Amino acid sequence: MLQTSSFSLPQMSKPSRFMQIVCLLLMLLGVSSSPAFPHASLISSTPSDGETVSVHPVLAILQFNEPVSVTSISVIASDGVQHSLQADTHQDHITVTLPSQLPAGSQVISYRVISADGHPVSGSIVYSLGAATQINGVTVSTFVVTSGIWLARWGLYIGLLGAVGGAFFVNWIAPAPAWTISWLRAAAALGVVSAALSVGLQGLDMLGAPLSTLLSLRAWAEGWRSSLGTSALVVALACVGAFLSLRSSPKILTRSLSIVALAAVGTAFSLTGHASSAEPQWLMRTAIILHGAVAAVWVGGLLPLAAAVRAAPTQSLPAVLRFSAVATLAVAALAATGAILSIIQIETWSALLLTDYGRLWIAKLSVVLMMLGLAALNRFVLTPAMAAGPQAGNRLVRSIGVESVLALLLLAVVTGWRFTPPPRATSTTPVSAIHLHMHGIKAWAHVGLSPSRAGLVNLSAMILSATSHPIDAKEVVFLFSNLMAGIEPFQRKAVKTPDGDWVVTMIPLTTAGLWTVHAEVLISDFEKELMEAQLKILP
Amino acid sequence: MRKTKKVIGLGVFFLSVAAPVTVLAHATLEQQKAAVGSSYKAVIKVPHGCGSEPTLRLRVQVPDGMVSVKPMQKPGWQLDVVKKSYDKAYQYRRGASLTEGVREIKWTGKLSNDDYDEFVFVGYLSDTLKPDTVLYFPVIQECEKGSERWIEIPAEGKTSRDYRFPAPGLKLMLPSSN
The missing domain is CATH 1.20.1630 (Formate dehydrogenase/DMSO reductase fold)
Incomplete structure (x- = not known):
């Protein structure tokens, strides 16, 4: 660790310069010897991700596995309007007061927090009021x-x-x-x-x-x-x-x-x-x-x-x-x-x-x-x-x-x-469906999403090897984000059908615009393929 | 120069304060740099369980190119290894050729979510490994419900920082001249 002690220091006159050097030194030490990556993760929330509530909650509570501080948190209501929220931080959980008059449908709570060591962590929770926003x-x-x-x-x-x-x-x-x-x-x-x-x-x-x-x-x-x-x-x-x-x-x-x-x-x-x-x-x-x-x-x-x-x-x-x-x-x-x-x-x-x-x-x-x-x-x-x-x-x-x-x-x-x-x-579904090819190194996925309009979207994916043979994946998870609309990624686990396809139903892509999809395919215990693609959701 | 020393001292002090915080993080390696053609003691640092649950088993995949691996026993933990043939024959010290060895290590026990622990094994970094690359050690933390898989290996042009569950990485260095 002390290998950085040879770092030549300029003459210091002001305390601020002194602090800059300290910070620089800390960064250098941090980068060169111990790039430990932080991992604050959301453990649970009320309302929970994917939950449907009949009465609109007053408060939302987000529970993390370690203390966090909030950079930004907002709710993107089912009508596409984004409301910034005030968060109260209590160590490892945060509470926010939700707007009292949200329209029925799917609401997205999108958050950006900083874990104790300064690494930003972001994500979204989608819950529905009354019923999920329709297709x-x-x-x-x-x-x-x-x-x-x-x-x-x-x-x-x-x-x-x-x-x-x-x-x-x-x-x-x-x-x-x-x-x-x-x-x-x-x-x-x-x-x-x-x-x-x-x-x-x-x-x-x-x-x-x-x-x-x-x-x-x-x-x-x-x-x-x-x-x-x-x-x-x-x-x-x-x-x-x-x-x-x-x-x-x-x-x-x-x-x-x-x-x-x-x-x-x-x-x-x-x-x-x-x-x-x-x-x-x-x-x-x-x-x-x-x-x-x-x-x-x-x-x-x-x-x-x-x-x-x-x-x-x-x-x-x-x-x-x-x-x-x-x-x-x-x-x-x-x-x-x-x-x-x-x-x-x-x-x-x-x-x-x-x-x-x-x-x-x-x-x-x-x-x-x-x-x-x-x-x-x-x-x-x-x-x-x-x-x-x-x-x-x-x-x-x-x-x-x-x-x-x-x-x-x-x-x-x-x-x-x-x-x-x-x-x-209704007979010409391809018109309103999106087809994507997501490419990884050892695998690729043929993904179909329909409809292509804002609302609840269904996804079906075929996972294939680099040589286009079907792969019997152990687990497939999709993450969806629309950063333009302020929606940080939220994840949905895919379910395997008897024919070997992976499906996710009722994904709340409720905002039109450019969405990013990440696919995480667990090929074997120790092998994961990560793929990314973008798709356009029409209003 | 007195001032300089003071600064370094302060830096070290800050780091030692910051360190316990930074390790509340992903599963990582303690020593993240090593020369090829040398022995390496891997210490996997595990800061917490899967979310709120205790870790019941830790599995490490030994990467290709790391041979003659021996895990360290842990009191209260059962140790198992999976021995298999290597992807090719590796030259070990004094011309010995190794074709098989430990490819996976499993420690079974219990690590509370509130506690921190370390898992240790030693091995030899073959000189066929390329310096200036990163060798990844995929780790799986198995918990009561589900598991945390620290197995994501960065694609070209990306670093572990771009991933949610990066595999612990070891930066390979040129063999030391002596």
Whole structure:
């Protein structure tokens, strides 16, 4: 140890210089003779790693095997917000007061401590409040929130299609009585309010938060950031456009405004939802835009049509004929675009019966067929009879009334798709999975993680030798960290399946971004292979 | 020069104070430098059990190139060795060729988590070992539940500091000229 005594010392004049030298000497001695590595490790914690608690704990306690001091400790809540925590150190354990209002889901307590000899040690504990954060950002929302989402979406469809389609009818097909215009304005207002509510509810759904927190800024910010945010904005603009186009003049302006609103309907639908993310994008998006706009023409035209016929049962024949011509084109366009969307989304005949998405599709098509039956009756029987007298006109009004009720039912069914992924999305798992190759010296691992979105992720790994033969490893442990998000590594032990794969389920990779995965493979008692890879988790 | 001595004295003093703290750490070797072609007494320092449990067995893997290994008995501990052939024949002192010997040592007993202990064996560092490299002695601490495996060997460009459970390492030096 004294070999460092030959170290030549400069002349010392100040005590600070003196201390510097002492420190330097200590470091030299420490490095050259005894690089003993410290090892403070977390023995236990409350809540413990992986635990699910029903009531949120006030305190968290971290027990180490030796005295530590805290550099930083924070909790990354299930909504991705990082809260710095104040720690009280009591020798070998530390206590922290947790924030009182954390949203449900998986919370990560990330710590950095310094052991007695000055070596930093870091790690994370993941616990869940209520239930662990769900896969794909689809959280388990309460029945109330789910019903709210459904109602708001239904209101959005009714208001949007009613107002925009109605405005189109009034501007291009035939004028409508004043009371109808008021109804259409009310529909536009319903559309705007529902669109706004949808954003907040979507936020709650993503956070897994209860309805009582609807007024929190966080829920709205979250909803706004999702694809629904932009879509809802376009919906609101379309409704405003329809509202303005209901003015009587100038005709040129209101007419073009109603067309713009119609285009906005399709655009709004193409900005969010399952279909707009499917390939080929150009085809899917075009089909959605057309489908949405044309649906508005048909559905939204029903009320002003009925009103016009009721006001003048016989004189309104030209208007009915004009709508009939437009509606025929509309039905053709709806059928064509609907077929394209269905084929790509559903993929197989069996999926129609076996998936919720398929069952909703059957329900929707049943309602559509009923509406088409009525439309055919209106067009081929009731419309020609109109010339004969007012009786046929009244029957036509009743028929259109039934058709409108069916249209409302149809929109209610369509809303259900918000809650079911199409067979395409569920059958093509590789799309949402990540595959990694992790390389060591004596072994490598083929690792699959799915889904690739923030939430609970499942991992499956095949461990192979350098020559790609399966290795019967004794133990496999994975560590996950996301230092950008402030999440220090937390570890999960893999379980061996009968086919020799190693799996870890429900890994809380709850924050989007670049994660680092370490694999520690125990090949034999004395041989461990360490591998590292990075993966990108989408929001 | 008086001042210099004082500084060194202080340094040694600080180190002696710091030392008991620094050994509250990984399983490590007491003497972490040795010349190839010489005898080496390995003292494995074990500062604690697995987390909070006592250590019930300590296993050391004798690295390739360390031959003619003899472990030291410990009172209260049962000693077992695993003898196997070496990866190749090694030249020992005076031209003797060794092809087999102790490859693993096991001490079975009980070391409370609150206590510190040392495990000793001697052997010869073959002159075929490369100076300026590190020879690693993987150690397993077996406890009531689970074990702590000090078996991680740094990859190229990394040091033991980059690992959570590094194997104790011995820096090999050039043979001394005399």
